[in-house]
Amino acid sequence: TKKAFIFDLDGVIVDTAKYHFLAWKKLANSIGVDFTHTQNEQLKGVSRVKSLEKILAWGDKSISDAEFTRLMALKNDDYLTYIDTMDVQEILPDVTKTLDFLSNAKQHIALGSASKNARMILEKVHILEKFHVIVDGNDVTKAKPDPEVFLIAAQQLHVAPKDCIVFEDAVAGIQAANAAGMTSIGIGDKNTLNEADFVFTDFTEISAEFLNGLINR
Numbered sequence: 648t649k650k651a652f653i654f655d656l657d658g659v660i661v662d663t664a665k666y667h668f669l670a671w672k673k674l675a676n677s678i679g680v681d682f683t684h685t686q687n688e689q690l691k692g693v694s695r696v697k698s699l700e701k702i703l704a705w706g707d708k709s710i711s712d713a714e715f716t717r718l719m720a721l722k723n724d725d726y727l728t729y730i731d732t733m734d735v736q737e738i739l740p741d742v743t744k745t746l747d748f749l750s751n752a753k754q755h756i757a758l759g760s761a762s763k764n765a766r767m768i769l770e771k772v773h774i775l776e777k778f779h780v781i782v783d784g785n786d787v788t789k790a791k792p793d794p795e796v797f798l799i800a801a802q803q804l805h806v807a808p809k810d811c812i813v814f815e816d817a818v819a820g821i822q823a824a825n826a827a828g829m830t831s832i833g834i835g836d837k838n839t840l841n842e843a844d845f846v847f848t849d850f851t852e853i854s855a856e857f858l859n860g861l862i863n864r
């Protein structure tokens with residue numbers, strides 16, 4: 648059977664963490680809260696709302712709902728100024744090669760991202776058309792580690808969860824894939840992503856044999 652390969656976006660296809668860092672740091676500092684790279688790591692895979700909640704908790708701040716909404720918009724406006732400068736060179740190594748390999752092997756290809764900016768980013772780096780299905784932050788009600796985002800992708804492709812393979816860089820994303828009953832592949836650090844079925848530092852480590860093994864399983 649045809650398998651479905653579901654890709655997370657941020658940290659898997661492109662390294663947007665550096666832009667999230669700049670935008671969250673500016674926002675946090677503007678309300679008198681420190682923001683470090685260590686904290687930024689903890690926001691990987693975490694939705695925009697949850698991210699701001701965490702920052703406020705770290706800074707021991709409480710604000711009104713209206714102010715919360717205003718700060719979220721400020722952060723995203725700033726983030727979008729960085730996204731605007733992105734181009735194909737920002738696609739992480741061998742991601743395009745992997746997408747093309749899977750496409751040539753006639754496999755389903757989907758995006759499963761928490762980001763509400765996912766389509767725009769895929770357009771910016773010119774790979775939007777490589778995805779048969781896109782499920783992003785606009786389509787879900789429950790954030791990773793809830794499996795919703797990946798289950799919607801599987802449903803739209805008419806593929807059973809056990810025939811889906813998820814590429815993820817965040818612990819919450821690996822947990823979401825596992826909870827969905829899918830094969831989870833961590834992209835990043837082996838120790839951090841130890842709940843994944845397989846872990847690779849990046850796509851340059853993933854061979855055609857490995858992908859064929861998944862396809863023919």
Ligand code: G6P
Pocket residue numbers: 657658667690691692693694695698723760761762763764765784
């Ligand atoms: C991804 C990123 C998170 C980000 C989230 C929402 O999961 O790893 O850092 O907060 O998407 O992204 P958005 O673009 O909608 O703010």
Ligand code: MG
Pocket residue numbers: 655656657658659691692815816817820
């Ligand atoms: Mg990610």
